[in-house]
Amino acid sequence: MGDKTGVKKYKTVDAANKNRWAETFNTRYRMYFAKKYLDTLGDDVLYGIGYSRQQLLEALADHPPKCGLGVKDAMDDMRSEIYRGLSSDNATKMLRKVLVPGLLTWRVRHNQGAADS
Numbered sequence: 001m002g003d004k005t006g007v008k009k010y011k012t013v014d015a016a017n018k019n020r021w022a023e024t025f026n027t028r029y030r031m032y033f034a035k036k037y038l039d040t041l042g043d044d045v046l047y048g049i050g051y052s053r054q055q056l057l058e059a060l061a062d063h064p065p066k067c068g069l070g071v072k073d074a075m076d077d078m079r080s081e082i083y084r085g086l087s088s089d090n091a092t093k094m095l096r097k098v099l100v101p102g103l104l105t106w107r108v109r110h111n112q113g114a115a116d117s
Helices: 006-008 028-048 053-061 071-087 089-109
Strands: none
Touching: 028 053, 053 089
């Protein structure tokens, strides 16, 4: 745990990196995602860890995206959501109840029993 890279790279706190986070939030999608995440956490959680949601939103607004829409970011996020959905217990149950019987029915209809595979 911890910041393995930072510990090796820096011996003390370096104020020059204070706004380096803005380099990461450089697309419209990443900005959208950050705002959505802050809204999800809510004021109480952020206050509990020493942050003001309003100040964080203002900091985001002060650093407009420089690299376009972030289509690749959106596609990566969508792929991740699909993977998480398919990895859940509900998805496993759905696959067993819907897809597997459907495949077996298709194989029987098309005379491709288990011995053929």
